[in-house]
Amino acid sequence: MSALDRRRFLKAAGGAAAAAVAAGAGSAGGCAGQGTGTAGLDHGAVLALAQAVLPEELGSEGVAQVAGGFESWVAGYRPAVEITHGYGTGNLDYTPAHPGPGWAAQLEALDLEARARFGTSFAALTLERRTDMVRQQLARERVDRVPDPVQARHVAVGLLAYWAQTPEAANLCHKARIDPYTCRPLEEQARKPEPITGA
């Protein structure tokens, strides 16, 4: 099984909240200080984007948490680190180039476009307008499934990908406390996950 196959296996076998970024902002906190020092993303811009592309059920606090977690994820990223190599492959692969600079430029471009078209910053636009702008940009992207965050070419996809792979996203989708990839009592796996309501 190749390294990429191994990652695909984790996603396929493990559930919707596969591989990356388990515990939201908390998880990325564990990575602090390990990044390359690449300039982080503008917090206000990320938050404005997150409000535009994440589900309302997260609530404002949940949206802010995802935005913060995404920023920490970007800050903790290290390019050219050996990735997991699986059984049956002699190939060694490495993490790709840092996505942060490109995403930062896209956030800046969103803001410039907002100013050019509507005479105000992206963050100051209504949610509907922000969402429309992002939707127009993504309509030009060749995307279907939510990829691994690092494979996302657009910052909005990166943000959604980051969120979609958190345990909280899986719980929200299934309206149940599954908590994938977290340490949980073994004996409880025989029981149906407890239902949750809302964010």
Add this chain to the structure above:
Amino acid sequence: MATVVESDICIVGSGITAALLAEKLAEEREAKIVVVEAGDDVPPLSQRARLRRRSLDYGESPWPRDHLDGYEVDGIQSRSMCVGGLAMHWGAVTPRFTPEDFKLKSLYGVGDDWPISYDDLEPFYQEAEERMGVAGEQGPPEADGPRSNPYPQPPLPLTYNLELLKSWGEKLSVPFWSQPSAKNSVPYRGRTVCCRSDTCSPICPVGAKYSPDFTWNALRAAGKVELITRTVVRRLELVRGSDTVSHAVALNRDRPDEPVEFHAKTFVVAAGYVWSPHLLLVSATGRFPSGLANRTGLVGRYMNGHRNVSAFIQLPLRLYPGMNGQHSLMSHQFMRPRRLARYLRHDLRIWESSVGAEPRLRDDAGNVLLGNDLLADWRKRAARGTARVRAYYDVLPHRESTVTLDFYRRTPWGDPLPRISYRDSDESAALRGYTEDTLKQLFQRMAKAGDGEVISMRVDDFQDHPGGGCRMGADAKTGVCDGFGRTFDHENLFVVGAPTAVTASCCNATLTFVALGLRAASEIGKPYPERPRA
């Protein structure tokens, strides 16, 4: 001037077979044991939660520096070369082979019989399970191999998802049960209980999964073995004018210009399916021009493994993927056929899956999905459950399924690298289409039985759980070594584990490799005084 290290027993390699073999020898015999490992020590348990986090967040390897640069070979090969070997990132799935595996020729007229039977190996299966701490349950007798004693731990409980999938799977009258695994369902020998971190492969952050470093740590702490890392064994040398192995010639990677010699009474090659035959081949001498233990030309031949056919099946079941995705159901019913018009044996496993129910950025009409629309679409797709099913099937090896020396590619030290080239036996090649079609039809029937549909199917060409290259046999005409791993050509030279396997069966093979190693240990230890039982 070479540095000389003296011992009674010198073990080359520190993977899972070597670890448990060394543990048994150290417990039972008064002998000085030296283990030589080319790779590095692995990060301790205390660092594994952090390494797992990086692996989950960014896909980084949780086992940095677990391989040697300059060891890229021609052919399919796993790269792990470190203390604990490939089993540092195994999934800890530990089924036994069934009795039929050891007598394929007698029962079905295909392949070769082993020189040992299931009954010969059974006590060592049990011992391997107890040393590792296997959690499992016995399947129905007609569908599971016999065992003399219960598993050392109760089975890992089925998840809510697997309970539903079990009911579905059994609609075709195929019994399924909890996959035996070397993961703790209860605290065991100082290691904690599994807490469903669900990253067993590649890394368990809590130590609930057995890995060989635990055994090495205990043996080293007790001073029962000397494990020397970063030291590459390059060849074995014979006593002049004799077939007895005298010493191993090695180099320390930190001081490659200063040779090291390991002198011992007994040598155990436990370097896995590639590097074991490679070491014998590269040790050719005037008396053994084709390599040690190779008078009849069988070293590096009959490399074996098993392929798989897998499918994702969507079912009208409300599943909650993510509960413990690496745990599975298994059945060995199809490994135990009585008679066959055409030979086909396979295992069968079922996992929960989220394939077909992942979030997506476009709907079927091509509209971009964001926010509430994305979540609503995701929920709609997740309302149906998905099962992943997979069957490993027997692939019988051709004599020309080989590891050979590649004189065009060399290690950093100038030795030829191995070249790996798998080949099915003529009978397996002829049966391949029938085999894979039959398995695909089985998956279609399973889907239909659950009112579901197959959403994808694939054949993995990679031969998993590889073994062979130093197969055991009844005599030198049929094997490199006997049923204890002792080479026919050199009385004090043993090969153990995966390379000695005659065939690969159709289920995960690591437990069998370890059991073979423990059986070998019972013979390897005989010349040495018994250690008083504590």
